């Protein structure tokens with residue numbers, strides 16, 4: 001495996017480590033019902049977060065890697081970004097025809113600083129330049145206005161509304177599909 005490391009102005013993204021610190025950090029995200037409100041799963045306990053990291057590492061070792069789940073850290077938290085505790089999670093799932101879906105999640109204490117835009121810009125750069133993908137898409141709950149704004153600001157276009165496509169806690173909900181094509185991508189940091 002060639003470990004992925006992406007660095008932006010304020011954030012870095014790296015592979016997960018199977019350490020107590022990374023399990024705690026993932027649990028701080030996926031165990032928080034406010035954070036998972038618009039995600040397709042219920043809050044997870046610490047053990048299941050540890051299992052998730054095992055899975056992420058297996059996915060990272062796959063010969064033809066098609067899934068990237070990365071820990072998001074802040075540059076200001078450590079000299080070497082590899083040592084910093086994750087404050088968020090990012091994902092890129094490759095499908096057919098050079099298309100992929102992306103996702104991002106931040107711990108509650110880090111909302112409202114524009115970090116999700118930086119994560120998405122780093123994923124776009126990685127997907128379109130390093131992986132030579134053609135299309136990136138994301139599903140967003142119709143009530144998740146913060147997430148929709150993040151994508152729209154980076155040029156993602158609203159393509160569809162999937163009605164009752166999600167079922168969680170016995171409640172069905174609608175999601176928007178946003179997508180961006182490689183030739184539409186403009187890096188806001190001008191890289």
Ligand SMILES: CC(C)(COP(=O)(O)OP(=O)(O)OC[C@H]1O[C@@H](n2cnc3c(N)ncnc32)[C@H](O)[C@@H]1OP(=O)(O)O)[C@@H](O)C(=O)NCCC(=O)NCCS
Pocket residue numbers: 034035036038039104105106107110111112113114115116117139140141144145146147149150153
């Ligand atoms: C959605 C999420 C990623 C947004 O990340 P963020 O870094 O806080 O986003 P930003 O700081 O760039 O804010 C984006 C916009 O939403 C607004 N916003 C932030 N939090 C908001 C909230 N709770 N409700 C409504 N708007 C909100 C911001 O003011 C900003 O608006 P502006 O562009 O008009 O200034 C973050 O809230 C999060 O991790 N949520 C939980 C997981 C999740 O829903 N992930 C996305 C799944 S599609």
